[in-house]
Amino acid sequence: MPAQGQYATYPSLFGRIVVISGGATGIGASMVEAFATQGAKVVILDILSEAASELIQKLRDRNVVHPPVYHQCDVTKIDDELKPVAAKILESSPSIDVLVNNAANDVRQPTLEVTQEQWDQGIAVNLRHVFFLTQALMPGLLTGGSASVINMGSISWEVAVPSLITYVSSKSGIVGLTKALAEEFGPKGIRVNSIMPGAIATEKQKREIYTPEIEADILKGQAVKRMLQPDDVARMALWLAADDSSAVTSQSIRVDAGWI
Template identity: 50%
Template structure:
């Protein structure tokens, strides 16, 4: 539940929000926070068990449970069908959060063309086609907010992630061109670039004492950043409070880059 000290956005109440990769990590925090704002939330994820568990956990303080649809976002045809299903079940999509990604470590010397294409499909391609699917409805209503999730990894730059980093840099470019394409129709497109966020996956794979020390040394704010820190920024970009903001990229990394 949203603590009293954090903002509530009346414009999000009843708003239809679609989140990709909403079953875990930052995406799950977004699902939870939008639901507690009174939004009508639909989310897509390939991981069915944890997604269903997330829905079951959101029974307190939520007027309408999130609507989960299993979806492999690398299958663009399936993505389109899921978006259509979400709109038929929840309503016309007013906010799209392109969140799904996989920051799988890989060595540049061992990266094959097939692996590169798969990483683009997982981390970049579905952003565009999700926008393509929801934008016509937003244009009819002359409003909408699209938030694409990038990363500071390409700004540092990071290592052992060349395909992932290339995709995340591409998301910033996609944001800028689509903001220009859709702005005349009243649709805003912005980008969020998280730093090191302590998700369950990160704790499991990389969150060692040495890693924490390196992260905190790089950050100006000396505390661990959590998924809800990112979700609260996304809430603002989805709400009418940010109605004059588009074509922007927001870094949330504790002052690292």
């Protein structure tokens, strides 16, 4: 593992407007911290107001140049919440540099017990909002002429994780959506990529899923034998957002320690 402090700084991210959905906890919170530390102006969309407030205070205490701004938003409520919040963001920031579509929920359910309502909710929280938030913020993304959209995928659809049928189906859809958006908006200066994390040790996963046995199985399946952390994903998001990756689009990049 690299030593502390051996990670890149991206001058091109300083002062850029970065919108992150699901930014209050987990991988999203790590991305908020990473972008804010780079001097970006981060906008958080999340349903968890208390967690968002705690994160913002943490970053204020660290004296980041631009403390994040928070909008409470249930991204599954497209017309009632997502679109109005997007309009507020564009009103205060007419030009958007980076959009990270991160909000998701990997609810586990036996496949034969999934109801239509559960299926629809799974698609809504893991896929549908990715399109509609991108659509709603596209006027701002187009304004600057060189924006980056980063969609959060998952390796789960490639390794066929049991009891995650709606999540897996949604995350496979992220790949197609990413390519379609990249093709359509590339000529207008918009890059669109996705990140496909492997097994990431978020607080939720450690609290609800991971046991010593499961962690041993994860390490057995990885070429690099260490547990992956949210910061590992956040660092990839930084690179995809920065000018350093200006020639990269339409890609789905695995951050999985070489899942075998």
